[in-house]
Amino acid sequence: MADPRVLGYLGRALSHELSAVQQYLTHAGLADLWGLNEIGAHFRREAAEEQEHAERLTARMLRLGAMPNGSRLKPVQAGFSLIELLEADRRLEWHAVALYRDAANYCALIGDVAGRDFFAALHDEELTHARELEDWIGRLDQTRRSNSTWR
Numbered sequence: 001m002a003d004p005r006v007l008g009y010l011g012r013a014l015s016h017e018l019s020a021v022q023q024y025l026t027h028a029g030l031a032d033l034w035g036l037n038e039i040g041a042h043f044r045r046e047a048a049e050e051q052e053h054a055e056r057l058t059a060r061m062l063r064l065g066a067m068p069n070g071s072r073l074k075p076v077q078a079g080f081s082l083i084e085l086l087e088a089d090r091r092l093e094w095h096a097v098a099l100y101r102d103a104a105n106y107c108a109l110i111g112d113v114a115g116r117d118f119f120a121a122l123h124d125e126e127l128t129h130a131r132e133l134e135d136w137i138g139r140l141d142q143t144r145r146s147n148s149t150w151r
Helices: 003-032 038-064 084-108 113-147
Strands: none
Touching: 003 038, 003 084, 003 113, 038 084, 038 113, 084 113
16 A cells, blocks of 8 residues: 555655646746747746656556546746746746655655655656756846846
8 A cells, every 4th residue: 555645655656747847838938928938948848748757657656546637737837028928937837846855755755766766756857857947047148138238
């Protein structure tokens, strides 16, 4: 029988990933409306990656004998500029990093090596993505500062 707390982490993670899919698709649509088609395509790829995470979580839950239920979707966080969208995505990704870190640590504590490895892999993927967003936001901030200096 699967540990109830592990199942709780899986359920929260599934809801989070489905929320991320919804947010990235919304951001893709906004980027397209603003004429930022390449960025819209980027957000669609991110949505596909989050969907793949949701599929992995679903498969894990089924293997553990639990019925997946991602019913606690978070509201989409958007904005009026690209940087506002990226900042919302950054918050979403750092939340995932913390969730997967906590889940992996709990699994390690109870001796669930497979669970620890499963959550650790998701943690590492989300951490990479969060850092990429940090870099992108940093580059945009630098460009904005460079363009606003007195000449």
